[in-house]
Amino acid sequence: MSPAERSQRWRASLLWAWALSVVVFMYLPALCLLLASSTASRYFIFPITRWGFDWWEKTFDSIQIRELFKTSISIALIVTVIAVVIGFFGALAFARYDWKGRSLYQKLVLLPIFFPQSVLGLALLLWFNAIGLPLSWKSAVFAHLVWIVPVVTLVISIQVYSFDPALEEAAFDLGATRWQVMKEVTLPVLFPGLFSGALFAFLLSWGNFPLSLFTTGADTTVPEYLYAKMVAGYTPGVPVLGTVSTITAAVLLLGGYGLITLRRRARLK
């Protein structure tokens, strides 16, 4: 082996070691969660002495847990729909049209993202109380939107920036009505952006804790429950729920990515 080859090989193995350590660092916690959930004992003891899936069974049978999922999914779905609609029009104003006050609008829209979420949650709680809004998962929808709409607007804006305005003009010039332009050109061309916006909205709402903590009132979301149980009353049901929640998010993300890829493949022959 020549010295050049040896140094080549050395560099390649360093690269692999680095990549592997990053992967381990990122995914080991998720793995630990899975391990912690697979114990048959009542407490968190490591290394695990007795293996079992009793807690998985218990978790899935629990009516309370089902309620949690129902609440979290309801909030996430409603937030997704509203955030994508508002984000779509917001992104058009953000990136497509040039108007007076646009630069101020661009800054104002992004401001809520930089607010610490717990502060934002508290502020919203005070605000809801002030206007006398009863707290429930519905008020949490509103709270989530305050933080998620800016993110979704930004995500869709990235797609809008690469959108050639001449496409709309061309369609209009070729006889399409404004509505047909929207349906046949604007929406389909921006679809990947809308889709990623929707994914972001769902996942951010699904995993959100600080805003929910202040604004759900008597209702409880999955992250809130997990936190409460960890603070007081830990059972291996916590890692079970954590694992399920993570898997749900991952499946959604990978599924969405797969769908986009399939769609693109079908188009590009």
Place this chain on the structure above:
Amino acid sequence: MTTRSPVIDLRQITKRFGNFTAVHSIDLSIGEGEFFTIVGPSGSGKTTVLRMLAGLESPTGGDILLRGQRINDVPANRRPTCMVFQSLALFPHRTVGQNIEFPLKIRDVAPEERRKRALQLMAQLRLPESYYGKNVTKCSGGERQRVALARALAYNPDILFFDEPLSAIDYKLRKTLEKELKDIHRETGKTFIYITHSLEEAMVMSDRIGVMRQGRLVQVGTPNEIYTAPNSKFVSEFIGDVNIVPVRLVNGNTLQSDELGAQFVAPPMPSGFAAGHLVVRPESLRIIERREDAENALRGKLYNEYALGSRIQYQVRVGEQVFIVERLRQQALGKQRDSDVLIGWNTADSILVGD
């Protein structure tokens, strides 16, 4: 050209954006079936004129008439006109076929009929049939031009607009596409209104050319008229290499150039002419042996030479000014740099213009 009945009439068309006047009271009549090109440097307002004709901008003042009907307020989607955009604006999420069929789909034409028409247009524009299902973003520059043109033709407009569609294409392909476009114009008999910043491109294709400068239409004429009788220094320079000498009238028909310290015989001049520019095209300027060989002559030094393929361009320095002389390659001069040369032209080959 004047025998054609007008299809488009612009009456004192003006467009202002805030305080900026992009188009300044333009009057223009374009004939049925004409290939008309508006040419001008960027920012001259030519694209704004085209967008007003297409209905994508509305004029601030004046009227646009289509076969005598005022169409100022008719939106683009209800005008029998169609534009090929500079970016081509092909729909990236659709195939070649779907792009071409778009205007037909909007009109609810049956899928079978649409397909038939699209394939017909593809054949006319020399796009292989196999491209029907091809992703439009995978097509080459020239193919995309053809798809854009086919899509515009599928709309079956009376007038087609072109907003510099060939500006991003390399020279050789551009020449091919210019010829194809002219052929399509002939085959379809439709009115073509084309925009470019290249007068050379305009010359090749157009029946008539309108030259724009700073929002005004400064000259309208056939390519030959624009070339041989430019009405201003601006138009004469726009065509390409040209020799321009600032002159003033000293008596009767004698022109004085103060920079060169020489006098020339004046060609026919605009009435009331006092001072302006004498224009001589490189191919009208000759390298002569004796002063008597041409009606006007100047002595200079050979500065440089450039091979242009079939022609050779010589640069001759006279005082501070460099004159350009063009000759066929067969008549190459064969002189050393810095050798003395005599250049001259006949008065009839020169043009006198204002600014």
